[in-house]
Amino acid sequence: xxxRPIRIAPSILSADFARLAEEVRAIDAAGADVIHVDIMDGHxxxxxxxxxxxxxxxxxxxxxxxxxxxxxxxxxxYIAAFARAGADGIxxxxxxxxxxxxxxxxxxxxxxxxxxxVNPATSVSVLEHVIGDIDLVLVMSVNxxxxxxxxxxxxxxxxxxxxxxxxxxxxxxEVDGGVxxxxxxxxxxxxxxxxxxxxxxFAGNDxxxxxxxxxxxxxxxxxxxx
Ligand SMILES: O=C(CO)[C@@H](O)[C@H](O)COP(=O)(O)O
Numbered sequence: 503x504x505x506r507p508i509r510i511a512p513s514i515l516s517a518d519f520a521r522l523a524e525e526v527r528a529i530d531a532a533g534a535d536v537i538h539v540d541i542m543d544g545h546x547x548x549x550x551x552x553x554x555x556x557x558x559x560x561x562x563x564x565x566x567x568x569x570x571x572x573x574x575x576x577x578x579x580y581i582a583a584f585a586r587a588g589a590d591g592i593x594x595x596x597x598x599x600x601x602x603x604x605x606x607x608x609x610x611x612x613x614x615x616x617x618x619x620v621n622p623a624t625s626v627s628v629l630e631h632v633i634g635d636i637d638l639v640l641v642m643s644v645n646x647x648x649x650x651x652x653x654x655x656x657x658x659x660x661x662x663x664x665x666x667x668x669x670x671x672x673x674x675x676e677v678d679g680g681v682x683x684x685x686x687x688x689x690x691x692x693x694x695x696x697x698x699x700x701x702x703x704f705a706g707n708d709x710x711x712x713x714x715x716x717x718x719x720x721x722x723x724x725x726x727x728x
Contacts, residue, residue, distance in 0.1 A: 515551060541553070571678070585609070593618065603635070626667060637672075638696070661689065674696045
């Protein structure tokens with residue numbers, strides 16, 4: 503088991519889109535480790551967010567890593583565009599197809615960190631034959647498409663399974679959906695080390711609250727290691 507320090511990745515899906523660059527600057531200043539960028543196509547998921555042009559324009563607002571979660575199918579035609587728009591890591595869905603290994607190769611060919619996400623109904627076992635080729639596993643703890651949903655408890659067992667599969671490899675284990683200070687402790691105990699949080703950080707969109715919320719999440723998640 504090689505769990506790394508807890509890192510917090512605010513999901514800008516819950517930011518005020520009318521002030522998107524300001525929101526990115528605010529979470530950077532508030533202590534975000536990583537900026538989680540959700541890209542939705544209205545096909546793989548029932549919502550549309552934004553594309554590479556918007557992402558490129560907010561890239562200038564921070565030097566923190568952009569962790570780009572592509573909820574797009576098919577995904578391969580868009581990997582290069584998001585890589586060139588400033589992604590540091592790109593995560594594709596195991597369910598998006600058509601060829602997961604090819605998608606991972608395409609991300610690597612752009613020189614980016616490669617991640618694979620699994621939906622709540624998808625077994626972690628789909629990662630077995632690609633685990634040696636990736637930098638991040640993303641366990642979805644809601645059905646992707648929207649912020650503000652409730653955490654699906656079965657994700658905890660999937661995190662434990664993913665942690666066991668990762669073993670000693672230097673792979674991030676990310677969790678996304680319904681994450682907040684009330685469940686961060688059990689999520690971290692199950693093995694997650696990169697916590698995505700949208701509504702629990704951005705609720706009310708008041709930048710004055712962001713630092714305390716990020717800290718509350720980090721403190722809750724790190725309690726188990728004290
Ligand atoms: O990818 C997604 C949703 O599809 C997430 O990143 C959400 O944006 C998380 O939002 P909360 O559940 O934390 O409000």
